[in-house]
Amino acid sequence: MLNLAERKKTYQIFSDLFRYPDQPSQAASAQSVADLSQLLHLDFPPELSQVPALREMEVAYTHLFVNSLGGTPAPPYGSVYLDAGNLLMGETSLKVEACYAAENLNLQGSDEPPDFLATELEFLYYLLDEEEAALAAGDTARQAELTNKQIVFFENYLSSWLPDFCERIAARSSDPFYLWIAEALQLFNRMEMALFEKVRKNSISELPTTS
Amino acid sequence: MANPKKQKMSRRKFLGISSCALTTAVVGSQVKVLKALAKSGDISEPVAAITKDVYTSCGMCVNKCGVIARVRDGVIHKLDPNPNFFPKSRGMLCARGNAGTKVVYDPDRLKYPLIRVGERGEGKWRRASWEEALDMVTNNMNQIAEKYNRASMMFASTEGTFSEHFFLQLAECYGTPNTLRHPTLCLSSNIQGFSATFGTNPTPDVKNADYIIMSGANRAEALMTPDSIDMIKTDGGGRRKLVYLDPRFTKTAAKADEWYPIKPGTDMAFILALINVIITEGLYDDDFIEENTVGFEQLAQHIKQYSPGWAATECDIPAKDIRRIAHEFANAAPSAVYYQGRRSSFFQNDTQMRRAMAILNAIVGAWDTKGGLLPNKKIALTKHDYLAPWYDDVPDRLDKGGVTYLSEKDGSWPVFRDRALAADPYPIKGMMVYKQNVLVSVPDRAKSLELMKQMDFICTIDITMSDTAWYSDVVLPEATYLERLDPPENLSGPVPVVAFRQPCVEAMFESKTNFWIMQQLAKRLGPEIAETFDFTMEEHIHHMLKKKPEIYDALFGKGVYYEDTEPEYGRLKGKRLRTRSGKIELYSEKYAKKGLDPLPVYKSPDKVPTNMYRLLVGRHAYFTHGTTANNALLHDLMPENTLWLAPSEARKLRLKNGQMVKVKSKVGEEKLKLEITEKIRPDSVYMAHGFGVLSKGLSNIAGVGGSDAALIESKYCPISGNCAMHETFVQITPA
Amino acid sequence: MKNKRFAIVLDTERCIDCKACTVACKAENDVPLGPNNYRNWVVASKLRGKYPNLGQSYTPSQCQHCSNAPCEHVCPTRATFTSSDGIVDVKEEKCIGCKYCQTACPYNARYYNEETGAIDKCTFCAQRIYAVPPRLPACVDTCPTKVRAFGDLNDPNSEVSLLLARNPSKVLKPAMGTNPHLFYLD
Amino acid sequence: MSAFKNRPKLFVWMAILLLGMAAGAAGVIHVLIVGHAQSYNVTREIPWGLLIATYVFLVVSSTGLCLISSLGHVFGMKQFEFIGKRAILLAILTLLCGFGAIGMEINHPIRMGIYTILSPNFSSAIWWMGTLYGVYLMFLCAEFYFLMKGMHKGAFTMGVLGFTAAVSAHSNLGAVFGLLEARPFWHGSFLPIYFIVSALVSGCALIGMIVYFNHKKSGAPMPLKYADFMDTLGRLQILTLMTLVFFVVWKIIPGIYGHPPEKYEATMSMISGPFAFNFWFFEVLMGLVIPLCILFPKKTRTPTGVMFAGLSSTIGIFFMRYDLVIIGQLVSMREGTAELVNGLLQYTPSLSELGITIGAICTCLFLYTVAERLLPLDPEEH
Structure with a gap:
């Protein structure tokens, strides 16, 4: 089971990996893969000992998530999976945006719909960061509130579509990098679900803060 | 060529760079590195909370019907027909119009500029910043101008977007004569045949005609408003009759009073036989012909050979039916039309077939009168004038002289493509495509693929990954019709209207309006070209409406501007038509001079080979x-x-x-x-x-x-x- | 809502089978994608006659909002009910998905909506007709040739009342005794 | 496992049942994961498929068992008394598995539990059917309890109540179909009566098999008393089968005579259309002709013969249920719709539906086999 800091880091890594790759993120990706495999106890994939070149990552990302042969194989937007009609900007997209607004956050930094995967992961990262701060300040009420927010957001807007999303990647890609990331995300999704299930059963204080 | 550092600092990129300084500036005192999300002290209502009704025009086909977008919480929830009086679409929206929301929220829509990485057609793409993509386009345009000639760039454009004229303007300013539009895949022969007769391509008054003959134009399925609406019998219109000719039993056939599965390519024989009966039996409108036409004598002579008996063997329609229809048609005239409408052309003799149609309508006096053919009206808008740069060495259009009457702006797709493939008289090496799906709409796809293969550079502007986009080098995402402010468009017709588009929602992702893209390309092509685009869309609209500012309020207030609610009949009575003689030319002097048949001469279509x-x-x-x-x-x-x-x-x-x-x-x-x-x-x-x-x-x-x-x-x-x-x-x- | 009896009168002669009504309805009512999911439809009749003398008719239809609705009678949990304005509707949370109403409806007007987890059907676009200002049901509003007219039968001056007063009309499957409120002009 | 040591046949039997149950479990899991829409081949036009047919088959069996066994402890026919426990037990199990099948067909079984109580609709035949079957189940359980405890009076009372509930519930199941005016193939008072008659056929058939295998398992030859019973049962079966023949004939004739709209097309799909094989081979040959051929001659009306006749008619009856449910929906509700094969709609069960059906039947048999081993089901000797 991951502790708070580890979860925060995992969210951050995933958020970065599901953004369109650029030079810095490509440079960091070797470390990201290594970190993820350590955090999630997932075998470090031998084929990724050499992380792909930026160009390869770009092509694979564009193919999978932007536009490509056979339609976008795995659109990284929640509403495509959660709402009727396989469309962008469904009801859940608006709800997701409301969640951000409730935390005084806006989408100034993104041209993507609110339920873009990387943004959702970033939001969870933010909540965990806040929780860490609350913990440091000894504000248990705030900490509990933040845990609850994570659970609500994760369960309502993320965890249920991730399996389908990851399966679509697996079905339509031969790119080892994103295949592995998808597998890792699936695993992390299950870990988080299990964790939240535990939290629900026990008290909030059970949420591991340290290893 | 892809240097990520050269990328434009979009808002996302700006925050995406994990520079602490930049990030902190946005997230305030927070140390955390947020990229998409930003913290600001003032969180106003999310943009998403807007609920409103927005008037605009449909863009699902070229018809431009009036639409009202129901925006709920910042998302287009439903498109409804414009409930106000909208003479062209009469408060309707078809299946496609209703499906328009899917276009905006389609996860497959083009989102970002894409640059091809692998081989052409291999499907390897990467995202690019607008900066990079636009630079790449203009660099290639400049290279082609340098290496070959400015005319070696071709510009292929769709119709009905309200913005294609900016695209054509860019072509002109860049200096190529080679623009290709849809008419030669559509109705250019129709325009040609009717214009040669009436000096203009009139609109049939379907709503008021007592007798309509339609051939090929399948109005119940190939929807064209308001004709598709008006062709349906209304209550009490007991005398109205629709005769429909089509080798297929279409939904129009199901709605028609009579359907004849005519042998394909013989419509002209049928029309000539109708003329024959009307002339030989004296059913024509003597006074009208006397007053308004030239060449009746020649026609009467020429038509003798085309008897109903002869036509019956040509087109598989019994002679007695042809005779009867001729009588019924002449009796109903002038409230009778042989409907030319709008459809693509099917045979090589299409222009002459259209001439025959026009002549038939003319001899019964179905011109400029209730229930006949009506000359179109327009609501005058102020034109945007610009001074295109002058280039000395630019040759004529590639397809110049390929056919008798070539539209300078539209060209002829089949002629152009053949010459381009032969590099005759000069090579075509670059291709700009604006929403035209060349590989699907131009016949003989193998040739189109060949054409694309020989290009040094292809750029496609579209909203989805069309076949043509797939075979391009750069793909630029256009904002969809529901996300754009488009200039007012004059929809000419018997009852002309002005329509426009305004954004119902903000453009998603990094899609941009065609106008913006053209401006950006112009900027990169040099100050002289940039100057012709140096205005905002709002300025452009105000300029267009400067003589009639009331249009502005009408457009934003009810989505449409019109001056008449009913057609004005007899508008051109006694006026000179835009033909050589100033009259309706049954006999075309103009064609005779060009060595074309001055009267329509029939030629049988090729026989269907056995087993085919x-x-x-x-x-x-x-x-x-x-x-x-x-x-x-x-x-x-x-x-x-x-x-x-x-x-x-x-x-x-x-x-x-x-x-x-x-x-x-x-x-x-x-x-x-x-x-x-x-x-x-x-x-x-x-x-x-x-x-x-x-x-x-x-x-x-x-x-x-x-x-x-x-x-x-x-x-x-x-x-x-x-x-x-x-x-x-x-x-x-x-x- | 009181003292209203909504109905639709159709002039099928005008129908060109363009399916604008079907798509408008799907868009308005968030009907899930899929060829079997729809609240209204157009039946293209069998081709009549032999080539070259052919004929075909197109009949748009939807829930008939019967006064004597079989679907309402058979619903074990009263999820299907008739409002005082004559609209037959479904309370989604009560629907158990037994599909008995689907077998009971002589018009095949109902389908199971996987998104809402309940039987779904035409509601005369209640959300539109009771909106301020009111709007016509999507299918009525969007139709190019205006096949349908919608209104209140209890208002003797409404378009539907006038149409029915002035023209002979029929209903589908009258022998079922369902007393439908979709009227087809002869 | 030692129980199987000397009983290789039992081992094979149990293995088959477990395999069938696994198929059912696979079907159930598939439905739970991907949902009804993706698992079942039922459509908007044919909303009721194989699972409804299975449900009908199982509850018909239950009703039949209850009715036939009541001959003994309700109507005092001594010969029938000894089968009481087994028949009631199997009636309970078939009913439960039937509920299982319909539970898988219904999208919201939990909502059903809540709203049939909070918001009952007394004009709904399904509501009555569900409620009466619920009551019937309670009576059956009570009856079984009393029988096991040897409390005859209680068993008698419950038997009477159970009999009444069975007849009411089952005729209501007939009414579920019969009250649908929209479906001429079903509509009318015929089905409630027909359902009761066919239940008797099912009951006889199943009891014949129970008695036969019950004695088969002990290996000992069947005592004369039981052989006598089998003969009686065989003759009773002839009576019920002949009645059923009568019903089948009179179902068909009005379906054809005068070409009643929709009913005719449906009936013809059975006579010579896509359901002809099901009808002639399974319903007529296996369901009626073969059993009658075995049962009529005294020579073949042996315990083995009666068992085979029962098996054959049970299979036939399963197809009768399936055909009844599907054929009733084959005719399109849209008048004059073009483009249908044979002018009829189509339905073929999906793998999930087949799996769940097999699973339901196997579960029922499995539970019965286990109960047979664990419970003292033999009658106390007087």
């Missing part, structure tokens, strides 16, 4: 050409196209309903499902247009159905340059 069938194509009410078949709502209505074949022929070929068949023409081969139906002549087969696309980029239609463009040979009308869609014979075998 004539391939017919057509449209239906669910898809617009090759552009909307991927729309999920519409896709459910018609997931694939089929090949229609008469039961008697299917028995002969031992084919079963629903089995896959191979359709083979001289230029291509397609596989699709067979549909055995009584609805078609035994000598022909039919397939709907818009299926069987090449790229799998459109997820819903990949590999389903067959493409007509792959099969149709590129024959064309030598007068107008229009494609002849029905002059291809195919063989059918089990697949």
Whole structure:
């Protein structure tokens, strides 16, 4: 089971990996893969000992998530999976945006719909960061509130579509990098679900803060 | 060429750079590195909370119907017909119009500029910043100008977006004469034939006509407002009659009073026989002819050879029916029209066939009168004038002289493509495409692919990954019609209106309006060109409306501006027409001078070879050409196209309903499902247009159905340059 | 809502089978994608006659909002009910998905909506007709040739009342005794 | 496992049942994961499929068992008394598995539990059917309890109540179909009566098999008393089968005579259309002709013969249920719709539906086999 800091880091890594790759993120990706495999106890994939070149990552990302042969194989937007009609900007997209607004956050930094995967992961990262701060300040009420927010957001807007999303990647890609990331995300999704299930059963204080 | 550091600092990128300084500036005192999300002290209502009704114009086809977008929480929830008086679409919205929301929220829509990485057509793309993509486009344009000639760039454009004139303006300013528009895949022969007779291409007054003859124009399926609405019998209109000629039993046939499965390519024989009866039996409008036309004597002489008996053997319509229809038509006149409407052309003699139509309408006086042909009116808007740079060494259009009457702006697709493939007289090396799906809409796809292959550079501006986009080097995402402010457009007609578009929602992702893209390209092409685009859209609109500022309020207040509610009849009475003689030319002096037949001369279509069938194509009410078949709502209505074949022929070929068949023409081969139906002549087969696309980029239609463009040979009308869609014979075998 | 009896009058002669009504309805009512999911439809009749003398009719239809609705009678949990304005509707949370109403409806007007987890059907676009200002049901509003007219039968001056007063009309499957409120002009 | 040591046949039997149950479990899991829409081949036009047919088959069996066994402890026919426990037990199990099958067909079984109580609709035949079957189940359980405890009076009372509930519930199941005016193939008072008659056929058939295998398992030859019973049962079966023949004939004739709209097309799909094989081979040959041929001659009306006749008619009856449910929906509700094969709609069960059906039947048999081993089901000797 991951502790708070580890979860925060995992969210951050995933958020970065599901953004369109650029030079810095490509440079960091070797470390990201290594970190993820350590955090999630997932075998470090031998084929990724050499992380792909930026160009390869770009092509694979564009193919999978932007536009490509056979339609976008795995659109990284929640509403495509959660709402009727396989469309962008469904009801859940608006709800997701409301969640951000409730935390005084806006989408100034993104041209993507609110339920873009990387943004959702970033939001969870933010909540965990806040929780860490609350913990440091000894504000248990705030900490509990933040845990609850994570659970609500994760369960309502993320965890249920991730399996389908990851399966679509697996079905339509031969790119080892994103295949592995998808597998890792699936695993992390299950870990988080299990964790939240535990939290629900026990008290909030059970949420591991340290290893 | 991809240097990420050169990328434009978009808002996202700006925050994406994990520079603490930048990030902290945005997130305030927070140390955390947030990229998409930002913290600001002032969180106003999210943009998403807006609920409003927005007037705009539909962009699903070229018809421009009035639409009101119901925006709920910042999302377009529903498109409804404009409830205000809108003479052109009369408060309706078809299936495609209703499916428009899917276009905006389609996860397959183009989102970012894309640059090809692998081989052309291989499907390897990367995202690029606008900066990089635009630079790449103009660099290539400049290179082609340097290496070859400015005329070596071709610009192919769609119609009906309200913005294509900016695209054409860029072509002109860049210095190429080679712009290609849709008319030679559509109605250029129609315009040519009617203009040669009336000096203009008039509109039939379908709403008030007592007697309508339609040939080929399938108005119940190939929707054109308001004709599709008006052709339906209304209460109490007991005298109205619709005679419909089509080798297929279409939905229009189901609505018609009489349907004749005419032999394809013989419409002209039918029309000439009608003229023959009307003239020989003295059913024509003597006074009208005397006052308004020239060449009746020549016509009367010429028409003698075309008796109903003769026509009956040509077109498979009994002589007595031809005679009866001629009488009924003449009796109903002048409230009677032989409907030319708008449809693509099918045979190489299409211009002369249209002339015959025009002549028939003229001799019964169905001109500029209630229920006849009406000259179009326009509401004058101030034009945007610009001074295009002058280039000394730019040659004429590539297809110049290829056909008798070539439109300078539109060109002729088949002629142009043949010359481009032969580099005759100069090579074409660059291609800018604006929303025209060349590989689906231009006949003989193999040739189009060949053409694209020889290009040094191809850039496509579109909203989805069309086949043509797939074969391009740079793909630029345009904002959809519901996300744009488009200039007012003058929809001419008997009751002209001005329509416009305004953004119902903000453009998603990094899609941009065509106008913005043109501006950006112009900026990169140099100050002289940039100057012609140096205005904002708002300024442009105000400029266009400066003589009638009330239009502005009407557009924003009720989505439409009009001055009349009913057509004005007899408007051109006593006025000079825009023909050589100033009158209706039954005999065309102009054609005679050019060595063309001054009166329509009939020539039988080629016989269908044994064991072959004539391939017919057509449209239906669910898809617009090759552009909307991927729309999920519409896709459910018609997931694939089929090949229609008469039961008697299917028995002969031992084919079963629903089995896959191979359709083979001289230029291509397609596989699709067979549909055995009584609805078609035994000598022909039919397939709907818009299926069987090449790229799998459109997820819903990949590999389903067959493409007509792959099969149709590129024959064309030598007068107008229009494609002849029905002059291809195919063989059918089990697949 | 009181003292209203909504109905639709159709002039099928005008129908060109363009399916604008079907798509408008799907878009308005968030009907899930899929060829079997729809609240209204157009039936293309069998081709009549032999080539070259052919005929075909197109009949748009939807829930008939019967006064004597079989679907309402058979619903074990009263999820299907008739409002005082004559609209037959479904309370989604009560629907158990037994599909008995689907077998009971003589018009095949109902389908199971996987998104809402309940039987779904035409509601005369209640959300539109009771909106301020009111709007016509999507299918009525969007129709190019205006096949349908919608209104209140209890208002003797409404378009539907006038149409029915002035023209002979029929209903589908009258022998079922369902007393439908979709009227087809002869 | 030692129980199987000397009983290889039992081992094979149990293995088959477990395999069938696994198929059912696979079907159930598939439905739970991907949902009804993706698992079942039922459509908008044919909303009721194989699972409804299975449900009908199982509850018909239950009703039949209850009715036939009541001959003994309700109507005092001594010969029938000894089968009481087994018949009631199997009646309970078939009913439960039937509920299981319909529970898988219904999208919201939990909502059903809540709203049939909070918001009952007394004009709904399904509501009555569900409620009466619920009551019937309670009576059956009570009856079984009393029988096991040897409390005859209680068993008698419960038997009477159970009999009443069975007849009411089952005729209501007939009414579920019969009250649908929209479906001419079903509509009318015929089905409630027909259902009761066919239940008797099912009951006889199943009791014949129970008695036969019950004695088969002990290996000992069947005592004369039981052989006598089998003969009686065989003759009773002739009576019920002949009645059923009568009903089948009179179902068909009005379906054809005068070509009643929709009913005719449906009936013809059974006579010579897509359901002809099901009808002639399974319903007529296996369900009626073969059993009658075995049962009529005294020579073949042996315990083995009666068992085979029962097996054959049970299989036939399963197809009768399936055909009844599907054929009733084959005719399109849209008048004059073009483009239908044979002018009829189509339905073929999906793998999930087949799996769940097999699973339901196997579960029922499995539970019975286990109970047979664990519970003292033999009658106390007087």
